[in-house]
Amino acid sequence: MITDGHNHTKHFSVDAGQTIDELINEAKSKGFNRIGITEHYEIDYVDDGLNWMFELEEYNRTFEEWRKKSDDFELLKGIEFGYQTHVAEEIDKVAASIPLDVVLMSVHLFRGKDFYVDRECYQMPAKELHSEYINIMAEMCEKCNNFDVVAHYDYINRYADNKNDFVTYEECPKEFDRLFEAMISKDKALEINTKSIQKHKDGGFTRFLPDAAIINRFIEMGGKYITLGSDSHFPGTFAVSFNEAVEYLKSLGIKETVYFKEHKPYFEAL
Numbered sequence: 001m002i003t004d005g006h007n008h009t010k011h012f013s014v015d016a017g018q019t020i021d022e023l024i025n026e027a028k029s030k031g032f033n034r035i036g037i038t039e040h041y042e043i044d045y046v047d048d049g050l051n052w053m054f055e056l057e058e059y060n061r062t063f064e065e066w067r068k069k070s071d072d073f074e075l076l077k078g079i080e081f082g083y084q085t086h087v088a089e090e091i092d093k094v095a096a097s098i099p100l101d102v103v104l105m106s107v108h109l110f111r112g113k114d115f116y117v118d119r120e121c122y123q124m125p126a127k128e129l130h131s132e133y134i135n136i137m138a139e140m141c142e143k144c145n146n147f148d149v150v151a152h153y154d155y156i157n158r159y160a161d162n163k164n165d166f167v168t169y170e171e172c173p174k175e176f177d178r179l180f181e182a183m184i185s186k187d188k189a190l191e192i193n194t195k196s197i198q199k200h201k202d203g204g205f206t207r208f209l210p211d212a213a214i215i216n217r218f219i220e221m222g223g224k225y226i227t228l229g230s231d232s233h234f235p236g237t238f239a240v241s242f243n244e245a246v247e248y249l250k251s252l253g254i255k256e257t258v259y260f261k262e263h264k265p266y267f268e269a270l
């Protein structure tokens with residue numbers, strides 16, 4: 001069984017609409033026995049009237065209660081941090097302040113704006129936009145240390161108007177190499193985000209599976225760890241497009257993925 005290492009609940013993620021029980025029941029019904037919960041924690045996020053942070057000790061306590069209730073099912077305690085240059089040190093501090101299994105790092109903003117709401121960045125040429133975005137992710141991996149996984153490198157694509165604007169290795173090789181060098185020197189994992197696959201497919205993208213050249217380059221440079229995450233926020237979206245992603249990785253010669261427990265990677269055969 002492959003672990004879905006990226007999920008949110010409404011208890012701690014402000015944009016999620018599922019309870020922990022709904023999530024666990026759905027995972028069980030789909031044949032899973034272990035999941036990662038990675039609640040949003042955005043330090044100094046855009047002022048959208050929502051609270052993108054939570055009380056860490058409360059999360060820690062609540063999580064232990066969830067674990068007690070589900071002894072036949074393994075819950076991995078995680079956080080998904082939103083990176084911005086000026087909060088790098090704070091992220092490392094917060095990440096080390098409670099015991100966690102897995103820490104995901106994401107870039108949800110572009111030049112301080114949430115591109116889900118403000119689509120201005122999509123006026124830029126795609127190559128320029130993607131290069132700058134991947135460079136921010138590289139900087140994130142250079143500046144931060146207390147994390148395990150780089151989440152959805154293709155997030156910038158999710159709200160693109162032009163359905164041909166798909167992040168590829170070819171358009172920004174230097175930036176991807178910089179990102180992978182930083183990740184690999186710190187033994188960090190690359191996430192294949194299956195919500196991106198599903199969204200691109202539903203959105204009519206001409207391509208929707210991750211660019212093979214990106215994954216091949218990561219492996220070629222010495223990348224050892226790949227994770228799978230559905231980034232589910234609502235009932236019915238757990239492990240979405242998982243089978244497709246697994247078959248695709250296998251077709252590229254990838255034989256195993258990992259999940260993290262107490263920040264240690266555990267391999268699972270595909």
Ligand SMILES: [Zn+2]
Nearest residue numbers: 080106151152
């Ligand atoms: Zn995210």
Ligand SMILES: [Zn+2]
Nearest residue numbers: 006008080231
């Ligand atoms: Zn997420």
